[in-house]
Amino acid sequence: MTDLLSKFDALIAERAGLGALGVQDPFSIVMSEVKSPTEAVIDGKPTILVGTYNYMGMTFDADVIAAAQKAVAEFGAGTTGSRVLNGTYALHKDVEQALKDFYGTEHAMVFSTGYQANLGMVSTLAGRGDYVVLDADSHASIYDGCAMGNADIVRFRHNSVEDLSKRLGRLPAEAKKLVVLEGVYSMLGDIAPLKEMVAATKGHNCMVLVDEAHGMGFFGEHGRGVYEEAGVADDVDFVVGTFSKSVGTVGGFCVSNHPKFDILRLVCRPYTFTASLPPAVMAAAATSIRKLMTAHDKRARLWENTRHLHGGLTAAGFTIATKTPESAIVSVLMPDQETTVRMWAALIELGVYVNMSRPPATPAGVFLLRCSICAEHRPDQIDTVIARFQEAAQLTGLTLVTA
Numbered sequence: 001m002t003d004l005l006s007k008f009d010a011l012i013a014e015r016a017g018l019g020a021l022g023v024q025d026p027f028s029i030v031m032s033e034v035k036s037p038t039e040a041v042i043d044g045k046p047t048i049l050v051g052t053y054n055y056m057g058m059t060f061d062a063d064v065i066a067a068a069q070k071a072v073a074e075f076g077a078g079t080t081g082s083r084v085l086n087g088t089y090a091l092h093k094d095v096e097q098a099l100k101d102f103y104g105t106e107h108a109m110v111f112s113t114g115y116q117a118n119l120g121m122v123s124t125l126a127g128r129g130d131y132v133v134l135d136a137d138s139h140a141s142i143y144d145g146c147a148m149g150n151a152d153i154v155r156f157r158h159n160s161v162e163d164l165s166k167r168l169g170r171l172p173a174e175a176k177k178l179v180v181l182e183g184v185y186s187m188l189g190d191i192a193p194l195k196e197m198v199a200a201t202k203g204h205n206c207m208v209l210v211d212e213a214h215g216m217g218f219f220g221e222h223g224r225g226v227y228e229e230a231g232v233a234d235d236v237d238f239v240v241g242t243f244s245k246s247v248g249t250v251g252g253f254c255v256s257n258h259p260k261f262d263i264l265r266l267v268c269r270p271y272t273f274t275a276s277l278p279p280a281v282m283a284a285a286a287t288s289i290r291k292l293m294t295a296h297d298k299r300a301r302l303w304e305n306t307r308h309l310h311g312g313l314t315a316a317g318f319t320i321a322t323k324t325p326e327s328a329i330v331s332v333l334m335p336d337q338e339t340t341v342r343m344w345a346a347l348i349e350l351g352v353y354v355n356m357s358r359p360p361a362t363p364a365g366v367f368l369l370r371c372s373i374c375a376e377h378r379p380d381q382i383d384t385v386i387a388r389f390q391e392a393a394q395l396t397g398l399t400l401v402t403a
């Protein structure tokens, strides 16, 4: 009998093998209660969350929750329609206004997820005969945008300005090119040298799109992202982002000053051919974005917490993917898959949730326990996380190298 799922047999066997190791599946966690942006109950156990991307802790913000409750009461549970048909409410326009104010741009377009924003922007902007030039470590949504479109794809070595320049130089000068960059790369938690990269695109017939999914809220004077901090806002044509991280809800967007931007609403299939986000989400997002504009204390706390965790884990002998804290992602390098899984399982047993990452999500041979920090983590929670990492290392026999 034909089995179209047989191509997944190796993965099925690998998952089954976790049982043999006596550990639970890192990709099947269920939170039975969520107490705050930093605490949940998992397997009946109070657990510190250090793997949620809830950087600014907005999921439990009282104003955000109140706005969502009001919107669901007034506008109902969903829109049941596409943005270009019955799915645009005043709330959707209000979120787009909040984004325009936050980013200081002429235009903003809200998608149902950040994934769809990249899928739509990349596949629509670059057409047949054009090129998409992207970092090898780009997010899956960027790669999927490439796969969905008709442009030729050129990858350059992760964060290598030299390789970007070399590859741009080899392409036909007259061809149109979309260069796709990310402010923060979420696997290693490193930031892109955007100043140099954007400079390298000059003279090559390029437009530049930067994904600031992991930079919104706490990089740059207005919290717009790494591109703002790098001082290249005037040279970036499109900024893509998400509501599922600093904003604390769900949704995606693209902002731009391009005068023809609005036509994308009719030609960008992942925008047009799907239902719009529900009223509660729109109200939550608009309230959250407006609060993020002045969230200076939260930003400061997020960076303090990040330095605390990065410094503590380094001092304990763990190897972090970046020497210094570059973003609110602290990725702990692991030697191999089995140790990674055992460490992850020991941590969850000890009441700490982090993300486990391995190829193909990570570059070949790279295994990670990724921590994402929240402005709302208390210093004592960070101390507990560091202590639990040490205990987990002891339990799994991971060698720590202290200076």
Ligand SMILES: Cc1ncc(COP(=O)(O)O)c(C=O)c1O
Pocket: 113, 114, 115, 116, 118, 139, 141, 182, 186, 211, 213, 214, 242, 243, 244, 250, 251, 252
């Ligand atoms: C760099 C990057 N872009 C886009 C996305 C997609 O965002 P969303 O969760 O809104 O689909 C993510 C999500 O993890 C991401 O890390």
